[in-house]
Amino acid sequence: MANPVMPNGIKPVVAGYSMDEPGGVLRTDVAGGIPRYGMDWDRGVQRFKVTLILDALQFSIWTAFYHHVIRKGSITFDMQLDSGFGVVPHAVNILPGSYTAARTGGIMIVVSFTAEAESDVYDMSAADGSELVDIYNLYGSGLNAFFDRLGRFATFESNVLDFGL
Structure with missing residues (x-):
């Protein structure tokens, strides 16, 4: 079964978009020498800080999608992200405890959350x-x-x- 897809027209803004490293590297201090580095695992998810700026209608659509379709981010869904090779769909989940929504001084609502997804770099050998x-x-x-x-x-x-x- 295909993953649910973000509603049409709801896209992350570039200014509030960042990602961290995928993990999997260990560092061990060595007395009197250079630390040793090694791979613990390969691949792994990265965390993307995502911001959506929505009007009232988009916010109601997003809220229905968030609560009922992806069950507060616990169900994997497809979202357009750039993990290094342009904006393409990524299968993501929302990190628990990272979701916030705030109404701006006007009619816009800013939704922020941390999404976890695997980089599309792993599509190549x-x-x-x-x-x-x-x-x-x-x-x-x-x-x-x-x-x-x-x-x-x-x-x-x-x-x-x-x-x-």
Whole structure:
């Protein structure tokens, strides 16, 4: 069964958006030496601080979604987040005790909470990640232009070659 999805038009604001690290790294002090670091686990969720600025209608829709559809964040739902590769859907839960809603001096309501989600970086393999870094080291800030040009060649210009497929 698919996850519930955030109601249309309700999106986090950029200014109140941040994330922390996914954890899984241990640090052990060593007497008279450099501390030792090691992996305890890989992957893991990150916490995203999310702010929604809603008008009265959006707030009523959000409140119904929050209480009845996602059961106060205990049911995983899909939300548009940027964990490093652009804004894409992430499966999230709301961290208990992090939800607040406050009416501003006007008619807007500011809803804030901490969402936990796994970064979409794990959709690529470790080899893909290393290759991406290698390509960046080769092209630098021109990497986006390279990918745009490659995409144009692969989806449009190569069609004139008529591979006989």
